[in-house]
Amino acid sequence: MYTVTKNTRLISYALMLVGLIATIFGFVNDAHRAWPSLMVNNYFFLGISAFAIFFIALQYASEAAWATPFKRVAEGITSYFIVGGIIMLFIIFAGKMHWNHIWHWMADGIMDPNDEHYDAIIAGKEGYLNFPFFFLRAVAYILGWWYAAKRLIALSRREDTEGGLKSYKASITTSVIFIVFFGYTSSMMSWDWIMSIDTHWFSTLFGWFVFSSMGVTGFTMIAMIAIFLKRKGYLEQVNENHIHDLGKWIFAFSILWTYMWFSQFMLIWYSNIPEEVTYYMARWDNYNALFWITSIINFIFPLLILMSRDSKRNFGYVMTVGVIVLIGHWCNVFLLIEPGVMKDHWHIGFTEIGMFAGFLGLFLFIVNKALTKAPLFVKNHPFADESVHHHI
């Protein structure tokens, strides 16, 4: 059984304290800036934990063995999901109450032809972008994913005590249904929560782009926590072969992210249609350096550092790339959300970084706590033995 050391706990408390101060400071100082910062940081960790659910389901649906030794790490990460989900629902509710102005289409009178704020394009989207349906969808995503996570974890715990193949088979069924559900809802989630910030604009591959970013950060977080536990002397079954495969995933998803990023960018840049190109003009004009640096570090670092076999098997290299990639994808989420809300008045200062620290602390605290609840290595899993002898 894993026990959280005093230092680890103190670090997560300290981070949470910094986050709390930053949140209070942010909302007192400039609430208009603090809300999107809350959204960015909350979404970032929400994406990681949602991806961890998908990761577990993926291993069941494909009946893969290799991830079994650190399955409990992914299970631990999913426990954060509901916290992020509730904060997300709160942000959406606050948008309706006009405490924040993240979603432009929630403004009063924007869909009323007799109002001075009337916007014909946004009014045309009323069938999909109206608050009751929007809120209901958000609840459906969060409850649906959370239920799948709960059920998969419960089945895994039952397997530990009861044994047999019953739990495993039930997990496969749950996973397959969940993956289909997640395939639709993860795309819809990205349209709802992120794409509708820039209400006029739309992109058909947006869902995959957001998903690939979730994937990179999700795999990275699983790898980093597994290495962290390994260095603490736990997870003796995990060796460089498992980290090698996780490294491949980080590498592959980074390439996928770049592919999506560029596919979206180049088609819009090339066709140069005014209603599409405004999205990139906002980023190009006001976020120029951040925009290019983000796309380059998220591509070049994983590509060059994780390309060789030896570096994927080296814990230090994977950790280094992990830190770079997490920062890079945080900037990516920042660029997804902030330009539509803050326009050219954006900052990365104490509010943003402090709130990131706060969410990181909260995330680590919850995940660490969840990891202590069950043995880190699964018992009675049909692939437990095979996965220990995983060799590539």
Add this chain to the structure above:
Amino acid sequence: MSKKVIYGIFDDEEVLLDSNKEVRSEDISIKEVYTPFPVHGLDHALGLERTRLAIAAFIYGAIGCALAIWMTYYIMILDWPQNIGGKPSFAYYLNMPAFVPIIFEMTVLFAAHLMVITYLFKSKLFPGQESSSPDPRTTDDKFLMEIESDDDKKISDLLKKTGATEINVKDIA
């Protein structure tokens, strides 16, 4: 005593792998092993060096990438700038996004094709090449270990002991 070549034939890849380790621990060098499919861990058991094909692939990819950059620059900017869809054609970096698919494709083309050619060349696989396998059953369901030695008795016994189902001994002419 003349030099002989001993062929030990196995039915199962796990037995072959164990036998491999046993033979190598006796300081007998194995000349070659023939199997119907790739056996996981066999290269390690035989003590073969890791393949450097990946390094070659990286170099080929880099060549393809560099060539594509030069090619797009020469054709589209230097030699004959054209106005295509109003895209800037006077400086390479301004028009670069349009060339990325070409650079990507050329990188993949070079890496993939040259890697396959290198592999075929290193494995001496050409059209019309005779098979070097001493026993055609290795393409079906048998595994064959080839050892050259003066003392065929000792080797045969060792192979038998470690699970070979059949031993063939041949004189080297």
